[in-house]
Structures are given as structure tokens and as C-alpha cells.
Amino acid sequence: MKKMYFIVNLVAGKAVINKKLGKIVDEFVKAGYEVTVHTTQSGGDAVEQAVYACEKGYDLLVVAGGDGTLSQCLQGVMGCEKRIPIGYVPAGSTNDFSKSLGIPADQIKAAKVITHGKPVLCDVGGFNDGYFSYVAAFGAFTNITYETSQKVKNVFGHAAYIAGGAAHLGSIKAKPMRIEYDGRTIEGDFVYGMITNTASVAGMINMKNFLLDDGIFEVTLIRKPKNAAELGKTAVALLRNDMTDKNIVFFRTNNVTITNLSDKPFSWTRDGEYGGEEVVNHICCHKKAVPFMVRGKSRLPFEK
Template structure:
């Protein structure tokens, strides 16, 4: 039998996974896998488990929120022999899963994890660390990891909004030099994000249109510091209607970017604390990770979907 590791966070979301673990494992076994089950016990536990996983496994499936998938991917990127990852989202927002059309239904996501198709997506290198879909600093970025789990479980996405609203009148501003593609921007910013996602914090479109996940480029959004209350209101209005306001924002694509500042700035990686840094170098590792998705959605995630049609035609010719 094929071997797989199933690692899950029993505290993610509203604990919806626990009563369905038996049904999930049944799906895995029916797909021909011998399953090793591991519930995480502490922070970075999933990362350590994947790093230490012995050879001979064909698949790792994880369940939890964005922090859990971040730990598993980070662990996988440390391994010489990388294997596909399946994901059953049970967190509060699940931006990465939503972007890849991974089903919200737990059992359907489990089915996709073992019966779907591997999709090679980009991964971000952040100094010596790794992120799956977002590296960000500034306004609201500490909300996800400072909001208590029990509050997230009860209020869901509203918890992020309520926690974020508290900070609107005490906004830190950072003077940052940003360098990318022979371009240099030096300004005061209240927010910056480097993403490979179609939604952040449940919000879509603010990142830009036509986001794909295997093109070797990130989408970058930088929000300038407002000079007065009117500018702050304009920025908030743009965020609420999910539109880019070019007066107050920079948006562009790049595969490599650096951030330099005089002070150390706290960053978040996939919703988890990423440390404080005065120099950050971010690089896109194109198609570095295989993640299991529904076959019918692969073409919508790709830079060149016609490649699938060509491969299908070649397989038919060989038959």
C-alpha cells in the first residue's frame, strides 16, 4: 500500500474536524493508503513532523488553518525529496484553500486530497524562511496571530474585523526602501503585502485581477501613509469596496523584491508571526510545491492552461 501522513490541528476553526476523523481516514484507506495519523500538540509541531518524516511516504495531508498549511509547506521545503501535499481547510478564513478552489466541505476536501491532481504552485522565500501565500507588514497584519483562538472560533471572520477596527486610530507608519526589477520606491507606508493568492483576510480583488499560481511572480500591494483624516477615509473606503486606489497604493508584479528600513518592522507570514526585520529579501520559487486540487480547476490556476490540452492530446495519441 501507498503510505501517507495525516497531520491535523485539533484546535483549528470550531473543532469541526474531530468528529469526522474516522470518516476522513476511511476515505484515505479506500484510496489505497496506509495512514499515519498525527494531531499536532504545539506551535511548529507540524513543521517538525514533516521535516523528520522518513522516506517511503507518497503524500502528506494536513488539516487546520493557514498556519497549519504554512508549517507543513515550510517543513516540506526543507526536505530533499518533496512529495505532494493535500489540504483539508478547517481554519477561520482559509485564504489559500479558497484561492485554489479546495472544497470547504471537510469530506470533499479529504477526497480531493487523495483523488485529486497534483498542481505545481509557486512558493515564497522570505530571508531564511518560507511562506505559502502572503508575507505582509503594517496595518492589521498582527490581528490573525494576536486574536485568541477561542474568539476566532466563536466569531469567525468577524473576529479579525473587530480586532482590526480597534487599530484604525493608532496606525504605525514605516519608512521603507523597496527595490524590485531595477525600480526603487522610498516612502512611508502603513501596509505592504507580497502575495500569491486571490484573497487575503477573506477579501478578494484588492490584490489585482488575473492572479495565477504558477507564473513565478508575486502580486505586491503597498499602501502609503495617509497625510490626514480624509486620506485615511479614502484608503479605508477603497479596502471596503475592494478596489485599488492608485493615489494611495502601489501595485505591481515581481519575482524578487527587497525591503529596507531603519527600524525593525514586524512581519506576518501566512497569518503567523514572521519576526521583526530591517532587511527583507523575498524571492519566488516557481512551481516548487505540489498541492492536490480538483482536476477541473487546474486550468484556472495556471499561467498556460493550454499546456493541459496539449498534454491530454499527446496522451490520447499515445493510446
């Protein structure tokens, strides 16, 4: 019998996973899996449990939670010699990465994708000594996701992020940066930057023409606008995926180094979680590093 290790974050999103957990497990059992369920107990618990699943010979690791929970499991899997396939049941507030994988928002349907789908190798981002599934970012609003409490996220959903961002409008400051990639160097003051491999970021920024298995990430940087009106115009362009705005720098690469040129440290996020405050940050793409369970028949964004 196939063995599945099922990691569940019971407080992710609006905690709706609690009502469907029995049906989801039943779906897995009917598909022939011996299911071991583990509910996360702390911030780093999912990392340790993912390592456990890989080392103990489980055939499949399934994660039910938000993008942050999935990212933690990815940290564990990437550190193991044997990287078992990952199934994802989206249960967070935004679930950006599940959209990129073509996984339904309905959790029962997502479970069926796992039982009837196929494992496909996807790229994984490397960030200094850690990893990310779909985005690493710095600057304006990136701290909102991990500074907003889980209870507030559960109650207000996307409104929690918007309200938090509005409260920070007056404190947006540009950061002097050096960006090095493919033999090129860019220096300047930037208010935001993100390295992505996804269809959407924060449920609001939609990315186009990306592949999940090509070994290339998309890099988007926003230079310091001259005034609030210009900032607003650039923000709208970003939301529309219009990379022709004069304040937006956009390129694709598999390896980039971003250096903080100021004396004050600033923080990064990885998949919506706190990512540290290093002065020099190395971001790379690990091509086709981990298998994810996806639909067996439909054509997906990463299929060539």
C-alpha cells in the first residue's frame, strides 16, 4: 500500500480545512493510500515534518495550508537526498502558487488532483541558505503579510492586506541597491522588488509568459518615483502587468545578486513569510528540483 504523509495547518486561511478534513482523508484512503496525518504545532514544525516524510520512505507528501505552510515543507524537502512528490491542498488566504499549478480552489477537487494526477518536476527558488516556491520580495508592503496576525487574515482575508498596506503608505522609502545578473549591473534607489515564478503575487499582481520548469525566474524592480502621483501610476502599471512604465525594471534570469547599499538593514519575504535581513542576497533557480502533483490530462502553464 502506498504511504502518504499529510501535513495540515488547521488555522490557515479561515480555518475552513477543519470542516473538510474528513472527506479529504477519505478521498486519499479510497485511492489506496495509508495516510498519516500531522497537524502543525509551531512555525518551523512543517519543515521538520517534511524531512521526516522524506527520510522515512513515504511515497507522497501532501500539504494542506497556505503558501507559507507549503514553503516551509519545501525547505524540508529540498534539504533531503530523496525528494518525494508534493501534493497541495490550498487552504490559505491567497494561495498564489496553487493557481500557478492549476490546482482548484475547492479543497475536495484539489484532493482529487492529487489522487488522479501526475508528478511534474518544477523549479524551486534558492534564497541565500533557504528556498522559496514562487516569490522573494523586498520593499513597500512586503512586510504586511507576516506582520498581519493570522486571526485578522482569517476574518478579513485580502482586506487585511489592503488595510495594512494603506497604513504604510506614508512610510514608503526607497532603498539604494546594486543588482547584478548575467554580467550586468544596475544601481539605483528602489521602493520594491520581487523575484517570481508564479501566475500571481498576493492575489493582485498577475504575471504573464512564465514557465514553472524552464530554470528562469522573472525579476521586477520599481525605481523611486518623483512624487505620490507617479508612484500611483507605476503601481497601476504593475497591477496591469505593464512593464513598460519608466519606473519599472524587468528582466529574466536564473541567478541574481541584490546588495543593500545603505547602512540600515531591510527585510525580505519568501512566499509571504519573513525572509531575513542580509546585506548581500543571492537568488537562484534550481531547475526542475521538486515534483508537484498536478492534473493528469490538462495543459498547464509550465508545459512546453
